[in-house]
């Protein structure tokens with residue numbers, strides 16, 4: 001049987017408050033290698049909370065989260081940080097690029113804290129930028145790039161370390177519809193190459209791209225029926 005990349009069992013997150021907020025309630029889900037999953041739900045329903053758990057940015061109040069079959073609750077903070085850097089790529093709505101670093105430098109920085117041989121960083125960063133169609137812009141600064149190009153740099157940064165999963169939080173939220181389509185096309189191509197992708201979105205058009213959709217309502221996660 002294939003080991004899921006992500007496996008949540010009865011995962012709950014309660015923010016202490018007061019009053020306490022039950023942001024995620026008994027979530028159960030397994031995501032297999034190569035799946036493209038979209039996560040939808042109204043504002044305040046628990047999508048970011050879910051992303052923070054899966055991205056090892058926060059810990060469940062109760063329940064079990066296994067990443068590639070390993071229980072993450074036993075990790076030290078240092079091990080969690082190491083695993084996050086190695087296994088998870090993040091793409092955010094607002095790109096999160098360093099303004100005074102070129103595209104290739106921004107991508108290389110993702111390799112700074114993992115086990116990549118330092119002499120290979122530039123080569124790998126250039127290859128990731130090639131994958132997102134930015135060969136001609138590798139030396140540009142973020143403010144010399146369009147929004148869509150910035151997001152492509154961010155995707156290159158997310159994939160350069162060959163992560164187990166790429167987590168995207170409203171990846172097209174700051175883009176016009178044509179540019180958004182370019183970014184979605186790149187995510188679809190990466191999925192076709194075997195990457196596991198999770199996209200959180202409010203946008204039905206973005207959600208439709210996923211092969212599988214999870215809906216969160218008031219902290220309750222369920223499969224969206226087809």
Ligand SMILES: Nc1ncnc2c1ncn2[C@@H]1O[C@H](COP(=O)(O)OP(=O)(O)OP(=O)(O)O)[C@@H](O)[C@H]1O
Nearest residue numbers: 015017021023041042043044045046047048049050
């Ligand atoms: N640090 C926190 N302390 C207390 N409550 C929190 C905290 N973070 C989030 N919440 C609450 O938990 C619930 C879920 O929030 P979450 O950010 O996960 O929702 P979301 O679906 O991502 O919303 P949005 O689409 O607006 O980003 C909300 O009621 C929110 O107010």
